[in-house]
Amino acid sequence: MGAWPRLLALLLPGASPRGCVRRSAWPGRPRSSGADPDALKDRRAQIMARGLPKQKPIEGVKQVIVVASGKGGVGKSTTAVNLALALGANDSSKAIGLLDVDIYGPSIPKMMNLRGAPELSESNLMRPLLNYGISCMSMGFLVEETAPVVWRGLMVMSAVEKLIRQVDWGQLDYLVIDMPPGTGDVQLSVSQNIPISGAVVVSTPQDIALMDAHKGAEMFRKVNVPVLGLIQNMSVFQCPKCKHETHIFGADGAKKLAKTLGLDVLGDIPLHLNIREASDSGQPIVFSQPQSHEAKAYLRIAAEVVKRLPPPPV
16 A cells, blocks of 8 residues: 555545535533523533543643634734744744644645655654654645545544644644634634643734634633734735835734734734745745844744743643
């Protein structure tokens, strides 16, 4: 059996993309007529807690930071990549990992200039691919670059579980997880299965993006994940010729949302051609242009993130 079929078999044993997905039945709802409101509230909490898994740390990983957004297209993956690199650049003694759990649209392989299937250890765990000093794992390493992942919910959840548990990370100080956009199954599964030190929510200043970012922040609060703050991405565009600044997506939207949520803005990232070109070429700007204004913005954000993290477990 070739490397790719063997890895896919490890990732989803016995799964078939054509297989049907059966939904489990929801537990019965308690009747509210004549019932005590406090008793109903307790009963609902018990029902919701029944199926929740017990959180188990990822072996060898001290702290997990998730990078999320309510909406796609706001630069979340670019932020996750440069945040991981900035954490390492700020403190070279720290070991950093980057996990891409966007099953349908993995972009970490291209941004980190990595390709090929991971090797398997003697214990049948996948070994992360390494570049720029960052250990990386992504669904994109297990499928062809142009191949769509046409899977239903249970298969996706099984893949996420394997990406979390069946990877030999070694010893990491920080694992940055690039979440898919939205507030669905993957976000809940990751939040409920592993202890997360903090979440960072990325948004542009645009009202439409901020609406979904608000939902994303509230989701983390509901599952008891501390939100470290917001990152305002594509905050302003400066014309390279005349230096005139234009707020293409609006001004200070994330700052207003942060005030509403009682959070801080960790930093602003401008809309700049250098960031896009560096990401597309697989040479993230924190690595390729460390002295640029844009790279320094990521370095400041990484420092703010570390400040807000709780002490790592002993």
